[in-house]
Amino acid sequence: MFDFKYKKHNFIYNNLVKLSRNIYFYKDIKLEDKPENRIILIFAHLVIILICLKKKQTNKDLSQEIYDNIFLNIENSLREMGHGDVTVNKKMKNLNQIFHDLLLKFLDKKKQNKIKINEITKFLFLLNKNEEISVKLNDYFVKYYNFCFDIVNKNMIKDLDKFEY
Numbered sequence: 001m002f003d004f005k006y007k008k009h010n011f012i013y014n015n016l017v018k019l020s021r022n023i024y025f026y027k028d029i030k031l032e033d034k035p036e037n038r039i040i041l042i043f044a045h046l047v048i049i050l051i052c053l054k055k056k057q058t059n060k061d062l063s064q065e066i067y068d069n070i071f072l073n074i075e076n077s078l079r080e081m082g083h084g085d086v087t088v089n090k091k092m093k094n095l096n097q098i099f100h101d102l103l104l105k106f107l108d109k110k111k112q113n114k115i116k117i118n119e120i121t122k123f124l125f126l127l128n129k130n131e132e133i134s135v136k137l138n139d140y141f142v143k144y145y146n147f148c149f150d151i152v153n154k155n156m157i158k159d160l161d162k163f164e165y
Contacts, residue, residue: 009069016042040123052148
């Protein structure tokens, strides 16, 4: 179910969902296939998009609309899964805190394209945590960051689905 307030941005939400379901995360990284992990992966990708939009000094309203659309769609998905109002409100509050934590800490301010991968791994449900997994996740998100930074323009919404890993 989609929220239609910002329906022009549902393409981004769909693309983020598709990226969060990439078999790479579950086969190579060995993430548990849980809705919580998918949401954290959506957030990691969204944080990178928002950082790129900010660096390119794109319209702030666009970033806010994308953020609102993603959170409204996640909230609607939780409701579709059968969660009640109280549960959805608690989960959305926790998810919002996680998202803002990632947004503030995800990109290393000292090193230009260096992702602080430990910021994302502390929220993910991994079957085992080790240095190799951190390297793989870092490689993936650095490539996604570079991809997004290169396509930030008027056609960004159309071009986001071209990322492959």
